[in-house]
Amino acid sequence: MFYREAGQFKTSYEADGQILPIRQDRIALFVTLAVALLALPLVSSPYMLSAILIPFLIFALAALGLNILTGYAGQLSLGTAAFMAVGAFASYNFVARIPGIPVLLAFVLGGLCAAMVGIAFGLPSLRIRGFYLAASTLATQFFVVWCLTKIPWLTGHSSSGVITAQKMEILGYAFDTPERKYVLVLGVVAFMALLAKNMLRSNVGRSWMAVRDMDVAAEVIGFRLMRTKLLAFAVSSFYCGVAGALYAFAYLGTVEPEAYNLDLSFRILFMIIIGGVGSILGSFLGAAFIVLLPVFLNILAHGLALPTSVASNLELMTFGALIIFFLIVEPHGLARLWQIGKEKLRLWPFPH
Amino acid sequence: MKKALKTLALSVALIGSFASAQAQVTEQFVALPSYRVGPYAAGGSGFYGGIIDYFNLVNANGGINGVKVSWEECETEYNPSRGVECYERLKTKNGGATMVEPLSTGIAYGILDRIPQDKVPMTTLGYGRSDAANGKVFPYVFPLISDYWSQAAAMIKYLGDKDGGVAKLKGKKIVHLYHDSAFGKEPLPVLEALAAQHGFELIKIPVAPPGSEQQSQWLQIRQAKPDHVILWGWGVMNSVAIKTAQRNGFPREKILGVWWAGSEEDTVPSGDAAKGYTAMSFNTPGNYPVLDEIRKKIYTGGKGNLADQSRIGSVYHMRGVTAGILFVEAMRTAQEKFGKGKPVTGEQLRWGLENLNIDETRQKAIGALNMFPPVKTSCDDHEGSGAVKVQQWDGKKWNAITPNWIVGDKALVRKLVEESSNKYAAEKKITPACMK
Numbered sequence: 089m090f091y092r093e094a095g096q097f098k099t100s101y102e103a104d105g106q107i108l109p110i111r112q113d114r115i116a117l118f119v120t121l122a123v124a125l126l127a128l129p130l131v132s133s134p135y136m137l138s139a140i141l142i143p144f145l146i147f148a149l150a151a152l153g154l155n156i157l158t159g160y161a162g163q164l165s166l167g168t169a170a171f172m173a174v175g176a177f178a179s180y181n182f183v184a185r186i187p188g189i190p191v192l193l194a195f196v197l198g199g200l201c202a203a204m205v206g207i208a209f210g211l212p213s214l215r216i217r218g219f220y221l222a223a224s225t226l227a228t229q230f231f232v233v234w235c236l237t238k239i240p241w242l243t244g245h246s247s248s249g250v251i252t253a254q255k256m257e258i259l260g261y262a263f264d265t266p267e268r269k270y271v272l273v274l275g276v277v278a279f280m281a282l283l284a285k286n287m288l289r290s291n292v293g294r295s296w297m298a299v300r301d302m303d304v305a306a307e308v309i310g311f312r313l314m315r316t317k318l319l320a321f322a323v324s325s326f327y328c329g330v331a332g333a334l335y336a337f338a339y340l341g342t343v344e345p346e347a348y349n350l351d352l353s354f355r356i357l358f359m360i361i362i363g364g365v366g367s368i369l370g371s372f373l374g375a376a377f378i379v380l381l382p383v384f385l386n387i388l389a390h391g392l393a394l395p396t397s398v399a400s401n402l403e404l405m406t407f408g409a410l411i412i413f414f415l416i417v418e419p420h421g422l423a424r425l426w427q428i429g430k431e432k433l434r435l436w437p438f439p440h
Numbered sequence: 441m442k443k444a445l446k447t448l449a450l451s452v453a454l455i456g457s458f459a460s461a462q463a464q465v466t467e468q469f470v471a472l473p474s475y476r477v478g479p480y481a482a483g484g485s486g487f488y489g490g491i492i493d494y495f496n497l498v499n500a501n502g503g504i505n506g507v508k509v510s511w512e513e514c515e516t517e518y519n520p521s522r523g524v525e526c527y528e529r530l531k532t533k534n535g536g537a538t539m540v541e542p543l544s545t546g547i548a549y550g551i552l553d554r555i556p557q558d559k560v561p562m563t564t565l566g567y568g569r570s571d572a573a574n575g576k577v578f579p580y581v582f583p584l585i586s587d588y589w590s591q592a593a594a595m596i597k598y599l600g601d602k603d604g605g606v607a608k609l610k611g612k613k614i615v616h617l618y619h620d621s622a623f624g625k626e627p628l629p630v631l632e633a634l635a636a637q638h639g640f641e642l643i644k645i646p647v648a649p650p651g652s653e654q655q656s657q658w659l660q661i662r663q664a665k666p667d668h669v670i671l672w673g674w675g676v677m678n679s680v681a682i683k684t685a686q687r688n689g690f691p692r693e694k695i696l697g698v699w700w701a702g703s704e705e706d707t708v709p710s711g712d713a714a715k716g717y718t719a720m721s722f723n724t725p726g727n728y729p730v731l732d733e734i735r736k737k738i739y740t741g742g743k744g745n746l747a748d749q750s751r752i753g754s755v756y757h758m759r760g761v762t763a764g765i766l767f768v769e770a771m772r773t774a775q776e777k778f779g780k781g782k783p784v785t786g787e788q789l790r791w792g793l794e795n796l797n798i799d800e801t802r803q804k805a806i807g808a809l810n811m812f813p814p815v816k817t818s819c820d821d822h823e824g825s826g827a828v829k830v831q832q833w834d835g836k837k838w839n840a841i842t843p844n845w846i847v848g849d850k851a852l853v854r855k856l857v858e859e860s861s862n863k864y865a866a867e868k869k870i871t872p873a874c875m876k
Contacts, residue, residue: 139529
């Protein structure tokens with residue numbers, strides 16, 4: 089079938105080391121990116137862009153951040169929303185307090201602040217593992233939200249603790265329409281996803297995976313555990329921080345600390361579990377499942393003209409049932425389903 | 441895999457077809473991003489049920505000068521992210537929504553910057569940003585009847601009157617026990633200013649949301665021996681507070697709840713502990729001709745929105761009916777200026793909301809005399825009233841214990857509204873001005 093790689097020979101080290109060694113994958117990726125960047129802003133309605141695609145991309149970035157930590161480095165975390173909050177509130181403060189700062193620089197600085205918080209709260213990971221670590225990252229969740237509600241300086245002394253994200257401007261160009269916001273978010277997310285993919289193929293990513301698979305063995309063969317684990321926390325928090333900043337600046341506009349509550353952390357955790365732990369594609373698929381499916385079910389219920397009180401409960405039940413179904417059919421997530429599909433296509437017409 | 445692809449294709453097609461479906465404009469379309477599941481479902485189902493019951497009644501009586509009200513709900517689960525999605529989805533439906541009411545501070549903040557661009561007026565009945573009362577800065581936001589700051593001022597006035605005049609508050613202790621979120625912190629500027637003015641001590645005690653554990657807070661309250669406790673809670677926090685107060689032997693008569701802590705859903709689960717508990721309200725509890733009409737014309741025909749008919753006339757349902765009345769009156773007002781017998785646009789409805797005048801004669805005509813305070817809005821005053829009542833739970837139902845509407849220190853509230861809204865205007869580079 090069309091997914092057979094017969095005839096694609098690698099004759100150099102460069103060819104062998106490509107991100108996507110199969111030509112079909114490369115073409116698919118370029119087509120997807122081209123459609124996302126060129127076609128979608130033109131043909132999609134503002135609703136599609138500002139209420140569906142932008143949050144999908146932002147949550148995918150946050151899921152990617154968590155996936156780096158949990159999926160690749162094996163450190164369970166429940167503090168994702170807290171790192172997002174640090175990124176958002178730090179970016180807000182950088183824009184508010186440094187006049188004329190480019191908004192992308194503010195996002196990067198916000199991400200760095202989140203990375204620092206991540207390192208601080210990653211320290212216990214040197215002594216504890218698994219569920220115990222998850223419980224300690226839970227502290228991050230409560231501590232950060234507590235700080236944001238207790239220290240008025242962080243929220244610009246607003247009486248109710250709600251920040252109003254500033255307008256996004258880069259070199260005098262304002263990102264204020266849904267199309268422009270979408271392009272900016274897409275650019276940031278695509279760039280960071282590419283960066284993550286490369287990082288995970290390098291020795292950094294391999295050291296994370298070694299630690300994930302067995303940290304004692306990793307230490308024996310010479311990986312420095314402290315450095316590796318803290319780097320994973322830093323990079324993951326950086327990704328989450330940028331996602332949080334985008335959530336505030338490109339999606340909601342105004343945010344109260346409560347928006348980054350434990351519930352959001354759980355939702356992002358579900359995204360990587362359903363999408364696929366330890367997979368970049370999985371972060372995107374999981375975000376799509378968790379963000380889009382309730383919306384789709386809601387629209388479907390309206391289309392069937394069900395009474396709203398029934399529809400709302402039915403939506404939650406269907407959503408829950410689908411999650412259980414998917415995890416029974418494929419416990420390794422949607423990304424694994426996709427991988428199996430790909431392998432089947434490669435073996436076609438002789439699947440086994 | 442094939443199945444998954446099929447589902448995906450179907451969903452994309454559906455979303456596309458729904459996004460582009462636009463009926464011709466013959467009805468006045470209202471967006472209702474509601475919530476009927478989750479921790480705040482009791483409030484959401486009662487409030488939106490009330491709005492829809494009243495809309496159904498108006499439609500059954502022939503509409504507003506012949507124009508029927510139409511609406512669509514969208515489940516938000518009280519989650520800002522989903523609320524924004526709902527708003528974006530509903531705003532372009534049926535030729536465009538002409539009004540939106542999210543009943544959630546988080547969602548209201550999330551769409552605050554979008555509504556002036558989309559020209560969709562938003563009402564925030566009894567919540568939201570209090571400084572939105574200044575219509576020069578927030579032309580599209582309407583905290584109708586009363587916002588948090590007016591309520592906080594009225595609470596202090598009531599507590600003062602109870603002790604024999606606000607001057608008597610000097611040296612007393614008032615605890616502000618609040619939901620630690622934007623909602624709970626909203627009244628602080630007013631309470632702090634009044635504490636400084638009247639010389640009472642304000643003890644601020646936060647409760648981490650959702651508020652299901654309050655043992656240490658009530659211990660702290662018992663040690664402080666306050667004269668009054670203001671309970672600024674929402675959802676599960678309220679009944680927990682009432683029950684914990686009983687366990688700690690704190691008299692419930694000394695607790696005054698915010699109006700989101702004063703419904704049947706807050707007191708019934710607390711059982712006997714709630715007897716004597718007081719809370720604010722912008723409705724007078726009781727029965728009204730309009731509610732009888734809803735029972736007769738809507739519920740006997742099986743078209744009622746509440747599953748449980750005994751909830752008709754409950755606090756949240758009546759608050760919803762009140763909202764429905766205000767919306768319909770705004771549509772009527774707008775039609776009088778821009779042409780009767782045809783639906784008005786969002787911009788025109790904004791004018792209607794800004795020029796509301798529901799006096800007692802009008803209330804009587806609707807069958808809701810004294811159900812809510814008379815409302816008269818203007819560009820300067822998007823709140824239109826600021827008057828509230830205090831109600832008390834007698835173990836079975838709520839009773840109003842203040843015969844007249846209470847208005848707090850209006851001048852002080854106004855000063856804070858000006859300060860805060862002007863700060864917002866400076867941040868957002870808005871030139872304050874009245875819209876025509």
